[in-house]
Amino acid sequence: MNELIKNNTIETEINVDSLWLIPQRDKTGKHKNIYHGNFIPQIPNQLIRRYTKEQDIILEPFAGSGTTLFECENLNRKYIGFDINQQMIDYIKDTMGQTLYQDKYYIENCNSLDEKEIDKNIKIAYNNLDGQQVQFVLMHPPYMDIVKFTDDKNDLSNIKNLEDFLDKFKTICKNFLKYLEINKYFAIVIGDVYKNSEVIPLSFYCMDMIKKNFKAKLKGIIVKNIEGNRGKLGQAGIWKYRALKSDYFLFKHEYIFVFKKVK
Numbered sequence: 001m002n003e004l005i006k007n008n009t010i011e012t013e014i015n016v017d018s019l020w021l022i023p024q025r026d027k028t029g030k031h032k033n034i035y036h037g038n039f040i041p042q043i044p045n046q047l048i049r050r051y052t053k054e055q056d057i058i059l060e061p062f063a064g065s066g067t068t069l070f071e072c073e074n075l076n077r078k079y080i081g082f083d084i085n086q087q088m089i090d091y092i093k094d095t096m097g098q099t100l101y102q103d104k105y106y107i108e109n110c111n112s113l114d115e116k117e118i119d120k121n122i123k124i125a126y127n128n129l130d131g132q133q134v135q136f137v138l139m140h141p142p143y144m145d146i147v148k149f150t151d152d153k154n155d156l157s158n159i160k161n162l163e164d165f166l167d168k169f170k171t172i173c174k175n176f177l178k179y180l181e182i183n184k185y186f187a188i189v190i191g192d193v194y195k196n197s198e199v200i201p202l203s204f205y206c207m208d209m210i211k212k213n214f215k216a217k218l219k220g221i222i223v224k225n226i227e228g229n230r231g232k233l234g235q236a237g238i239w240k241y242r243a244l245k246s247d248y249f250l251f252k253h254e255y256i257f258v259f260k261k262v263k
């Protein structure tokens with residue numbers, strides 16, 4: 001029986017709709033919105049509460065500015081996260097302060113493409129966190145090169161070519177999904193891109209890549225609005241003009257794909 005509907009009561013704050021219209025970013029606690037390309041805390045909050053329980057371990061190959069980690073702290077979950085951007089690793093460590101050195105969180109600068117480095121770090125993390133497997137994997141990769149994060153050649157945000165991106169993302173999925181317990185869930189948060197005057201449905205290519213290469217059931221396709229996106233705020237007229245002039249539609253949504261790992 002699902003923990004969320006135990007004793008005939010349901011957890012009413014869990015959003016089971018496939019359309020998430022979230023008017024405002026949660027800016028409470030440690031969430032400061034300092035990283036261009038981050039996601040809103042409500043995304044990890046919803047997913048963690050739906051798919052994990054207290055003390056479970058959440059694993060994240062693209063930790064960014066720590067949004068998921070801060071939600072893990074709020075929700076009493078353990079966390080292992082990696083990112084290639086040293087500035088963000090420093091930021092997270094500063095923000096967490098002493099609490100980072102408890103036996104609940106492990107965060108390191110690490111290239112998620114590098115299987116050996118990942119294996120080495122996860123071994124240390126399991127040791128620190130007293131864990132043996134992870135119960136949820138959350139992946140929020142760069143959307144190809146639309147927001148550049150670092151100059152590192154291994155940074156996925158430096159990839160311009162779709163095939164190359166899918167190939168690298170597949171490697172990262174391989175490096176991380178092997179740590180996920182069978183029958184547990186993982187989610188990908190991703191958007192589409194424009195290239196050479198046409199839409200590249202990057203999100204659907206990624207979903208398809210996962211279905212073709214991993215034993216996983218697709219459990220949900222959630223469309224999330226990006227109303228109030230910083231870059232577009234207060235400039236509706238300019239964006240409308242550009243969209244009409246250059247013949248495109250303004251992206252107002254991203255996808256969250258939820259999968260269940262199966263045998």
Ligand SMILES: C[S@@+](CC[C@H](N)C(=O)[O-])C[C@H]1O[C@@H](n2cnc3c(N)ncnc32)[C@H](O)[C@@H]1O
Binds near residue numbers: 083112141
């Ligand atoms: C979309 S952002 C994640 C943002 C995060 N969800 C947040 O709320 O701050 C993608 C992140 O992937 C990182 N990244 C890109 N390639 C990577 C790689 N090969 N290994 C580890 N991290 C990588 C970037 O540095 C960036 O921080």
